[in-house]
Amino acid sequence: MPEDTSPGGPRGWVDGFVRGPAVALLALLLFGMANYASARHYRRFDCTQTGQFTLSPRSQEIARRLRGQTEIYLLMGRQEPLYREVSELAARYAAVSRAVTVHTLDPDRDRERYIAFANRINLALDAADEHQRPIASCGVVVVRGARHWEIQRESLAELGAGGEGDEGGANRLRNAQITVERAFSEALLQVDDERRTKVCLSTGHNELSLGSAEHSAQGLVDALRHSRFEVEPVEVRGQRQVPRSCDVLLIAGTARPWSPEDALAVERYLRAGGNLAAFVDPLALEGRIVPTGLEGVARSVGIGLPPLLTLEQDPAHLQRDVPPMQFRVDTWNEHEITRNLRGTQLIVSMVRPLVRAEGSAVVPVVLASTTPEGWGESNVADLMRTLTPSRDAHDLAGPITVAMASSLADAPARPDGAPSGRAVFVGTSSIVENINFNPQLRAALSNASLVEASLGWLTARHEMIDIPSRPADRAAMLVPGDDLSRVTLYVVLLIPLAAALVGVAVWRARKNAT
Numbered sequence: 001m002p003e004d005t006s007p008g009g010p011r012g013w014v015d016g017f018v019r020g021p022a023v024a025l026l027a028l029l030l031f032g033m034a035n036y037a038s039a040r041h042y043r044r045f046d047c048t049q050t051g052q053f054t055l056s057p058r059s060q061e062i063a064r065r066l067r068g069q070t071e072i073y074l075l076m077g078r079q080e081p082l083y084r085e086v087s088e089l090a091a092r093y094a095a096v097s098r099a100v101t102v103h104t105l106d107p108d109r110d111r112e113r114y115i116a117f118a119n120r121i122n123l124a125l126d127a128a129d130e131h132q133r134p135i136a137s138c139g140v141v142v143v144r145g146a147r148h149w150e151i152q153r154e155s156l157a158e159l160g161a162g163g164e165g166d167e168g169g170a171n172r173l174r175n176a177q178i179t180v181e182r183a184f185s186e187a188l189l190q191v192d193d194e195r196r197t198k199v200c201l202s203t204g205h206n207e208l209s210l211g212s213a214e215h216s217a218q219g220l221v222d223a224l225r226h227s228r229f230e231v232e233p234v235e236v237r238g239q240r241q242v243p244r245s246c247d248v249l250l251i252a253g254t255a256r257p258w259s260p261e262d263a264l265a266v267e268r269y270l271r272a273g274g275n276l277a278a279f280v281d282p283l284a285l286e287g288r289i290v291p292t293g294l295e296g297v298a299r300s301v302g303i304g305l306p307p308l309l310t311l312e313q314d315p316a317h318l319q320r321d322v323p324p325m326q327f328r329v330d331t332w333n334e335h336e337i338t339r340n341l342r343g344t345q346l347i348v349s350m351v352r353p354l355v356r357a358e359g360s361a362v363v364p365v366v367l368a369s370t371t372p373e374g375w376g377e378s379n380v381a382d383l384m385r386t387l388t389p390s391r392d393a394h395d396l397a398g399p400i401t402v403a404m405a406s407s408l409a410d411a412p413a414r415p416d417g418a419p420s421g422r423a424v425f426v427g428t429s430s431i432v433e434n435i436n437f438n439p440q441l442r443a444a445l446s447n448a449s450l451v452e453a454s455l456g457w458l459t460a461r462h463e464m465i466d467i468p469s470r471p472a473d474r475a476a477m478l479v480p481g482d483d484l485s486r487v488t489l490y491v492v493l494l495i496p497l498a499a500a501l502v503g504v505a506v507w508r509a510r511k512n513a514t
Helices: 010-019 021-040 057-064 083-096 111-120 153-160 167-192 218-226 260-271 295-300 380-386 439-444 447-459 481-513
Strands: 070-074 100-104 138-144 147-152 197-203 229-235 248-252 276-279 283-285 288-290 309-311 326-329 346-349 365-369 375-377 401-407 422-426
Touching: 021 481, 057 083, 057 167, 070 083, 070 167, 083 100, 083 138, 083 167, 138 153, 138 167, 147 153, 147 167, 153 167, 167 218, 197 447, 218 229, 218 447, 248 260, 248 447, 260 276, 260 295, 276 295, 276 447, 288 380, 309 380, 346 447, 401 447, 422 447, 439 447
Parallel strands: 070 100, 197 229, 197 248, 248 276, 276 422
Antiparallel strands: 070 138, 138 147, 283 288, 309 375, 326 346, 365 401, 401 422
16 A cells, blocks of 8 residues: 655655754754853864964963962953953853863942942952942952962053054053063962072173173063063172073173183083073174184084174075165974974174084084075175175084083982973173064064073973964954844844744645645
8 A cells, every 4th residue: 555645644744843843843952062062162263373362372371370369350341442352352261171161240239239349359449440440450359278369450551552554453462462462471370389490690790781782682681580480680799600590691791701610610500400501692802713712612502603703694584774684584494382383583793603512422402503505704894894794624524503401311300390401501791682572573573582482491390382372464354242142142132943934835835735
């Protein structure tokens, strides 16, 4: 007996149901399951070309390495100009680490909780404004247990700063990513770390000074203190030894030769388990490059410091109307320090070549070098007079090494388990100067990143090895809270309901047609 497939028959009814409402119900069920799974397992995806909604690797490392539950309190009203940007940045940290929880205390909607929180951490409140709101001088407070750190409102102002001709807000976002994100990461470090890493800044040999001058190391010092380093100037001249409390000794420039006694103190420190970052310049005297006095220290870690001046002759790595002593470096070798520097570039000037020391059993690693067109110039007197490079048989053939890293296998372990006997030599102090640490230059060059990554490797501060935020070339699309609620309503309820209604309509149309 043939099966009844007419519209009113059992088989026809089942077919109509499967093709119509069942499909719509199944789609609703799958949509609901996807929303439930995404709510239980929250993940953020950044589809922008420059990753403008993604934290820098350094900040991600800091957030993931938090040792306890940490809370970020936003002490801002939703109507404040910077609220959306600040809350978005805080949400990035919470998305990276489950140890981070974000709370919003609006002085309008949560007045009592706002005041209670301020009293709990002894936070001073300014006089109420015309709306009778209590106002804290800080916009964000990071809390872990009994410790807290305040981020002042002026530190967040960079998020709203835009310059003339700032098309699309690119410069504003670039500054914000580096400056404000660093303030957040610093706050996390401040409440999480019990002990600060100590960097001793060598003095006594005309090294780069501290201060606001262009040729000083104050920018680096400020950046290190932002990352919870303790920086202390240490007089090495005339001393028999470098303090063992120094996690790393930083020599920022060699404008004066070191005496054998001073250099021996540094070598003793290194062999006793200390770590060294040396930015050695070519020291010119009477038309020739003379020794720095640190040759013995460098040789102890397998590095040679020949008395030459590095030149670059590849046109693509030179700057217009600039002598060949200043050039671009973008050749990186494999090392932990350089793992996030590939694809970036340095701008260096007045570089002393580095080589592997002859006869040394220690094998250093080349970090960065010139192109094969570069060389080490020996006839500096003629070069300075004519500014016209002329290579001869006495010069060192390229590529020329600009930076090296090394370590002593027999160095005694430090009591706290930190690295020991590590050394980084860079043939110039130009990358340590103040200008390299302003936000605009940090976004364009990796000078500051190489310095910080070197110190991170020397002290096992792995978050220092990762480069800062990538510059954003597009303005962020920030959705206000009210608009976000409407979007949620449309996406979660109205669009699925519309799809279901369309499905029912199609089913009824097909049913009537048959």
